[in-house]
Amino acid sequence: MAPTPAMSHSSAFLLPSSSSAAPAGSADPAYALVVLNQRLPRFAPLLWERGKCSPADRFFAALLSSLLAVLGMCFSLPTPFSLCLSLAAQVRVCADGGANRVFDGMPELLPGQDPDVVRARYKPDVIKGDMDSVRPEVMEYYSNLGTKIVDESHDQDTTDLHKCVAFVIDNSPILDKSNLCILAIGALGGRFDHEMGNINVLHLFPNSRIILLSDDCLIFLLPRTHTHNIHIERSIEGPHCGLIPIGAPSTSTTTTGLRWNLDNTSMSFGRLISTCNIVEAENVTVISDSDLIWTISLRHHP
């Protein structure tokens, strides 16, 4: 049997923005941020900065965009491709009422700064959804600042997160896709059917890196197709962690780096699941015959 490929994970994006977000030996991920309609976590401004394109990326995107504008005049490029290029520099998406949360919440998280200055600095690149939650004055405010409004009819089959993830993936440049990491806030807590729908999005896009974050914890999928190396950033996460077989039991999971490691152990709801575990090493490894949800607590600094 061929060995399963390895997949590395790191929460370095939660470190102060001067630090590189890349695990050792790999390229900096390209981050996209999706904001759903719940209270912002306290580290929202930090995540916002991660979703910003670097000046080099913007320059490259502008160059490519100009070249293709010229080609477009000759060969009339389809609109989504143009949008794709402009989105190389624009990766902060508010799902509908998430825009209210950014409008209200960012000045609250940065008191002592002028609210309008804060709002201009933390401006969504896109507001997407059926627009039944975003306040009209919020939509107008950001629209005037250049935010793209992507209005769509309500689709009962998918959550707001699903729509935003699909949108980000479809519109991210090919160069970024393999290194793309989607950070989503406001996906946990609140209505349980929304939370379950959002967790299902992780299962529906197993080839994409999607991390759901709250004030208390983060979660992401560990697909069964890979062996996982999870680098622990001890200054901002841990020690509490868990491995949860949501959706299907696991006959065999093996871990290293935890206080209570699993050794070819089976896990299922109704029997054992790994919760209230503790990370004890800088790296945790996980291999399983089933997709698992990894979760780790986030530290609350004063």
Add this chain to the structure above:
Amino acid sequence: MLWRTIRSMEAMVHSSTFLLPKLHQAANTPAKNYALVVLNQNLPRFMPRLWTHAKLRICADGGANRIFDEMFQMTNEQDHESTRNRYIPEIIEGDMDSIRPEVKKFYSSQGSKISDKSHNQETTDLHKCISRIHRSTPDHEKTNLCVLVTGALGGRFDHEAANINVLYLFSDMRIVLLSDDCLIRLLPKTHKHEIYIESSVEGPHCGIFPVGAPSGSTTTTGLKWNLSEAEMRFGSMISTSNIVQAEKVTVKSDADLLWTISLRNLT
């Protein structure tokens, strides 16, 4: 599944009358005894009515801090002291690493039994509380007992998953996890389910999830998007953002399912 097996499957009836200001006996359901378990998160705004309906109130460790600090703003009492004297849990159970010393001292002096389980680090506080109720409830009374739990959802995801697992581990008990936004129950595959909707306080948003294992066949009535022998699986279709459209929802499935419904008008 054989038709005969489905027909002979016992029905389990659910209702949320405990959310109403006054309990009433819902049609087709036997009278219920309620127990309340309070975990260590912000109290839901309708906590006073749950407290009043319950015959047994257990605080899991730091849940006692929550009752001590937060009940006042939800009641019409004159002051904190009157509120505290009125809402005394019968039992405080857990590993006691979150309850504040002054809170423990107050409730102990008011007659609460302090059940220190700090030697047991293998199970969550909710597990300990449900275990105690399970041990002390005779089997024939279990069907008439409903355990209401607050503070089990949100917060740390591994805690939430462990709390949901408690529903599966004690599937012979009726346990309802409650938050400000919604409630969750387990619908065991051993029964067909009739869920009476109290539309003044719950709905319309609902969902059904095969959290433990996929379902090969689930059938419902009473929803906007009913399932008809449908497969459900994480990674494929699960029923979220559904809408209740009848006074009664029925569910039959070959898998254990979680039922959730949104709450409203509960100030």
